[in-house]
Amino acid sequence: MPVVSLNNVSKSFGSQKVIDNLCLDILKGEFLTLLGPSGCGKTTVLRLIAGLETCDSGTILINGRDQTRLPACDRDVNTVFQSYALFPHMNVFDNIAFGLKLKKIPAQQIRERVRETLALVKLEGMDNRPISRLSGGQQQRVAIARAIVNQPLILLLDEPLSALDYKLRKQMRLDLRHLHQKLGITFVFVTHDQEEALTLSDRIVVMHNGCIQQTGTPKEIYETPVNLFVADFVGESNIFDARVTSTTGPDMEIRIQGVSKMVQNRRNFKNDQAVKVLLRPEDMTVERTNDQCPKGFLPGQVKEMIYKGTTVDLIIRLENGQDIFVTQFFNEDDQDIFYDVNERVCISWIKGWEVTLPHE
Amino acid sequence: MNEKQGFKRFAIFLNMTWFALFVLAPGLMVVGISFLTRDISSFFTWPLTLDHYRELVDPVYAKVLKNSLVYSFNTTLLCLGIGYPFAWFLSRAARHRRPLLLMMVIIPFWTSSLIRTYALVILMKANGIINTVLAAAGLINEPLSLLYTDLAVYVGLVYSLLPFMILPLYAVLEKMDTRLMEAARDLGANSFQVFVHVVLPLSLPGVMAGCIMVFLPAMGLFYIPDLLGGAKTMLVGNFIKNQFLTAGNWPFGSAASVFLLLLMVVMLGIYFFVSTRFNRSQTS
Numbered sequence: 001m002p003v004v005s006l007n008n009v010s011k012s013f014g015s016q017k018v019i020d021n022l023c024l025d026i027l028k029g030e031f032l033t034l035l036g037p038s039g040c041g042k043t044t045v046l047r048l049i050a051g052l053e054t055c056d057s058g059t060i061l062i063n064g065r066d067q068t069r070l071p072a073c074d075r076d077v078n079t080v081f082q083s084y085a086l087f088p089h090m091n092v093f094d095n096i097a098f099g100l101k102l103k104k105i106p107a108q109q110i111r112e113r114v115r116e117t118l119a120l121v122k123l124e125g126m127d128n129r130p131i132s133r134l135s136g137g138q139q140q141r142v143a144i145a146r147a148i149v150n151q152p153l154i155l156l157l158d159e160p161l162s163a164l165d166y167k168l169r170k171q172m173r174l175d176l177r178h179l180h181q182k183l184g185i186t187f188v189f190v191t192h193d194q195e196e197a198l199t200l201s202d203r204i205v206v207m208h209n210g211c212i213q214q215t216g217t218p219k220e221i222y223e224t225p226v227n228l229f230v231a232d233f234v235g236e237s238n239i240f241d242a243r244v245t246s247t248t249g250p251d252m253e254i255r256i257q258g259v260s261k262m263v264q265n266r267r268n269f270k271n272d273q274a275v276k277v278l279l280r281p282e283d284m285t286v287e288r289t290n291d292q293c294p295k296g297f298l299p300g301q302v303k304e305m306i307y308k309g310t311t312v313d314l315i316i317r318l319e320n321g322q323d324i325f326v327t328q329f330f331n332e333d334d335q336d337i338f339y340d341v342n343e344r345v346c347i348s349w350i351k352g353w354e355v356t357l358p359h360e
Numbered sequence: 361m362n363e364k365q366g367f368k369r370f371a372i373f374l375n376m377t378w379f380a381l382f383v384l385a386p387g388l389m390v391v392g393i394s395f396l397t398r399d400i401s402s403f404f405t406w407p408l409t410l411d412h413y414r415e416l417v418d419p420v421y422a423k424v425l426k427n428s429l430v431y432s433f434n435t436t437l438l439c440l441g442i443g444y445p446f447a448w449f450l451s452r453a454a455r456h457r458r459p460l461l462l463m464m465v466i467i468p469f470w471t472s473s474l475i476r477t478y479a480l481v482i483l484m485k486a487n488g489i490i491n492t493v494l495a496a497a498g499l500i501n502e503p504l505s506l507l508y509t510d511l512a513v514y515v516g517l518v519y520s521l522l523p524f525m526i527l528p529l530y531a532v533l534e535k536m537d538t539r540l541m542e543a544a545r546d547l548g549a550n551s552f553q554v555f556v557h558v559v560l561p562l563s564l565p566g567v568m569a570g571c572i573m574v575f576l577p578a579m580g581l582f583y584i585p586d587l588l589g590g591a592k593t594m595l596v597g598n599f600i601k602n603q604f605l606t607a608g609n610w611p612f613g614s615a616a617s618v619f620l621l622l623l624m625v626v627m628l629g630i631y632f633f634v635s636t637r638f639n640r641s642q643t644s
Contacts, residue, residue, distance in 0.1 A: 052542050072545040073553075085543035089561045098557070099547035150547065 001064055003028040003154060003186050004049055009058030011044055018044045019055070020210040026154070027203075031180050031187045035197040036207035037233065042190045043082075045207075046156045049188065051075045063153060078147035079156040083163070084139050086131045092118075092142055093127040099150040117149040120179065137168045144179070154186045161196060173199055194234045198222060206230050222280075228360055231278045238284070238324040240277040241359070244269050251351070257320050261296045264352045274359035281327040283353040286314065286345050293346035300324070300347055302339045312337050316345060387621075394614035403610045412615035421599070421616075428596040431585075432578035435517040436525075439574045440567065442518065443525035447566075450526070451533035462530070465523050473520050477587050480516055481507060484588070508590030516584040524573040532566030533559075565635050572631050576624050596620050 002025035011019040018041045026032050034042035047053040048060060051072035060068045067075060078099070086095050093114055100110045118124055121141040126134075134142065140160060147155055157176075161169045177200060180187050191197055197204050198218040206213040206221060206229075214226045225231035228239065242256040244265075252265035256277060269275060293299045299319055306313040314326045326347065328337045339345065394412055399405035415421065450461050468476060483489050484506040491503040506512055536559065544554045560567075582597035596616065603613030 050546055052546065071550075072542075073548045073550050077546075079543070079546045081539060081543060083539055085537070085539040087540060087543070087558060098544070098549075102548045102553060146547070 001028075002026055002061075003063055004188075005059075005061040006045070006048070007059045007061070009045075009048060009055045009060065011041075011048065011053065011055045018210050019048070021058070022210070022212060024205065024212065024215075026186060026188060029184055029186055030202045031177075031189065031200060033189045033191060033197040033201035033204045034207055035191060035194060035204050035234070036213075038192055040207040041210040042192075042207050043158055046079070046158055046188060046190050049154065050077050050079050050156055052079075076153040077156060078150050078152040078154075079158065080143045080147050080160045082158045082160065084143040086139055086142055086146070088131050090131070091127070092123070092129045092131070092134070095131065095142055096146045096149050098146065103150075113149055114145075117145045120148070120182070121145045122175075136164055137172070140164060140172065144176075148179070148183060148185065152185065154188060155183075157187065157189045159191055160189075161191070162193070169196075176200060198234070204234075206233065208233070224355060225278070226357075228276060228278075228357060231355065231357070236281050236325055238279045238281065238326075240279070240322075242275050242277050242356075244271055244273045244275060247271055254356075257298055257318060257322075259293075259296065259298050261348075262351055263354050263356060265356075267356065267358070269356065269358070276357045276359055278355040278357065279349055279353070281313070281325045282311075282329070284324070284326045284347055284349050286316070286326055286328065286339075286347050288339075289344050289346045297346035297348045300345055302341055302343045302345055305339055305341065314339060316347060390614045390617050393611050394618050396611050398609050398611050400608065403608065409611075412612045413619075415612060416615055416619055424594050424599050425596060427594060428579050428599075431513070431517065431593070431595060432575045435514060435521060435578045436571050436575045438514065438518045439522050439525040440571065443522055443529055443570065444567075447526050447529035447533050450530050451536070458534075465526050469523065473581075474583060476520070477516055477584055480512070480519065481587055484512055484515070507588065508592065510589070510593070512588040513585050513593055516588040517578055517581060520581060520584065521574045521578060524577070525570040528569035528573065529563065529566040532563045536562060568631055568635065572627060576627065579620065579623075 004024075004026040006022055006024045009019055009022045010017065022041075022045065024045070034045055036042045044053060048055055049062075051067070051070060051074075055068065058068075059066055062075065062077065087098065090098070096114045096117060097110050100113060105113075114127070115124075118126060121144055123138060123141050123145065126138070126142075131139065131142070140163075143160070144157075160176075161172050164172060173196060176187075176189075189197075189200060198221075201218055203215065204218055204221045205215045208229050214221060214230045216224075221230065221234055225234065225237075231237045231239070240256050242254040244252050245255050245260065246253045247265055247269065250265060251262055252269055253260055253262055254275065254277065263277065287294075287297070289299070300316040302314055303317045303323065304315040306315075310330065312328045312330075314328065315323055316326060317323050324347070330337065393404050395408050395410070396404040397407060397409055397411075450458060450465075453461060481488075485491075486503045486505065486507070488507070490506060491500070494500045495503065540558050540562070541554050544558045549557060579595055580597035580600075582595060582601045585593040585595055585598055600613050600616045600620070603609045603616065607613075
């Protein structure tokens with residue numbers, strides 16, 4: 001049984017529809033990420049689960065019970081807010097103990113649980129610090145502690161890492177993963193940062209315009225996006241227009257900028273159908289050439305080379321004027337991945353590494 | 361740049377002169393006179409004396425002071441009780457409605473408060489508007505005695521001073537971060553608990569500012585007890601007025617003024633002390 005079930009939920013603010021007939025099951029104990037550009041409705045979904053917004057239609061089941069109309073204070077759900085929303089007039093201890101005190105838990109027990117939680121978020125001994133004397137990272141930890149000390153059924157995290165600097169963000173990502181494993185609580189995480197989503201989640205829900213585009217593991221989302229939006233939003237993609245010229249069993253031949261190439265036919269494409277071929281920059285191969293490209297290679301010219309330490313990125317202009325992005329990794333066998341600007345190259349990929357989608 | 365500097369100096373000079381002539385000089389004169397001796401023909405004369413301050417401690421005058429403090433205290437409580445909910449709804453009203461609502465609080469300021477007090481007299485007197493309406497509606501047989509009661513004095517004081525409570529409260533409540541209230545609700549607080557544990561503590565600077573801005577003037581508004589209370593109640597303000605205009609005892613009136621001034625200085629001092637500590641604990 002899912003721990004949270006959103007059934008046909010819709011929500012509008014004024015005339016603007018933010019969530020459109022959304023259905024989503026969240027499984028017990030999973031780390032689920034709602035990923036999407038700003039304004040896609042992901043934070044609204046979180047607030048609906050928390051009870052901070054009420055939906056216009058549809059039902060929300062938490063632990064199997066209909067809690068669509070239950071106020072936020074009566075739900076077994078706690079939130080880590082984007083801005084932390086720590087109480088400025090209380091110290092660290094009182095912030096974390098806030099929820100426990102409301103539940104009338106004995107003082108001795110509160111002290112113990114706050115101490116344990118402080119240890120869990122690595123803030124031992126900070127009890128009496130005023131909030132104003134904490135760094136951004138420490139405030140973040142207090143915000144997490146204030147939520148998890150209540151041992152909620154579900155922990156909601158609204159872009160909690162967006163205010164931290166890059167290094168701290170990476171550290172907190174790891175800490176969040178460990179916390180999730182240790183506590184066994186269901187985490188629902190909202191972010192617009194695809195890297196965060198890919199590294200943290202058991203499952204990712206990609207949202208756009210109030211609708212779910214795709215739900216799946218990070219690997220599924222990255223390697224087999226179901227539409228152009230997901231492919232484009234998660235990671236970088238080169239997108240080619242092509243046309244199917246023949247189909248043979250599991251494979252098919254397509255014509256792409258005048259070049260014939262064999263690819264896999266995973267979606268039962270028909271002959272003469274217009275398709276989009278998606279390729280990740282790191283899935284493409286580049287070869288030097290002096291004259292003609294071999295069969296199945298697209299000719300192009302290097303426009304720019306960007307050295308990035310662990311990789312070398314190339315921007316290559318194809319003959320039809322399209323610019324594509326190729327990432328090459330350093331490796332033992334092939335040290336020679338540096339190219340001159342305007343050097344003529346041929347690009348291709350290994351059959352099956354592409355994603356082919358119908359033309360939208 | 362030089363011209364700007366010149367204007368700045370001129371503006372400061374003008375203000376300083378104004379304050380020196382019309383605030384500092386009279387103030388110092390009051391302080392000076394409070395140490396002089398009463399004189400029938402020229403109001404005050406030598407020698408220097410502390411007698412007037414000694415007189416102030418006299419039980420008769422101490423009673424006036426106590427009376428005054430009770431009136432001010434009750435007025436402050438009433439203003440807080442009425443002003444807080446009003447400021448709250450004002451701060452939560454739709455953004456485009458707030459200017460209109462604020463104007464309704466501020467507009468009465470543009471009329472002399474003496475005239476507004478006379479208006480209250482017309483409302484509350486025996487054959488005034490309230491009694492006429494109630495009698496016409498058949499709710500009362502004989503007119504209620506509203507005027508020249510404690511009730512009338514409180515109505516007048518609260519009516520005159522309410523905006524001083526509402527405005528500072530509105531200022532803090534309007535800035536209040538609604539996300540903190542959401543966080544409290546999320547952690548299990550019902551509306552009442554959100555108010556007690558989050559809204560009220562965070563609005564304390566506004567509560568304190570409002571209370572001081574009501575409490576201090578309330579002791580000096582002598583014409584309200586005069587007009588609405590039938591001169592039966594005596595506030596420090598009335599006492600000072602009487603010493604100057606009726607009893608002709610300028611030095612004694614001055615001593616009472618100085619005393620009132622000191623009381624205000626002490627209260628403002630406490631306010632600034634507490635509020636800076638409060639602010640320091642909230643910002644790094």
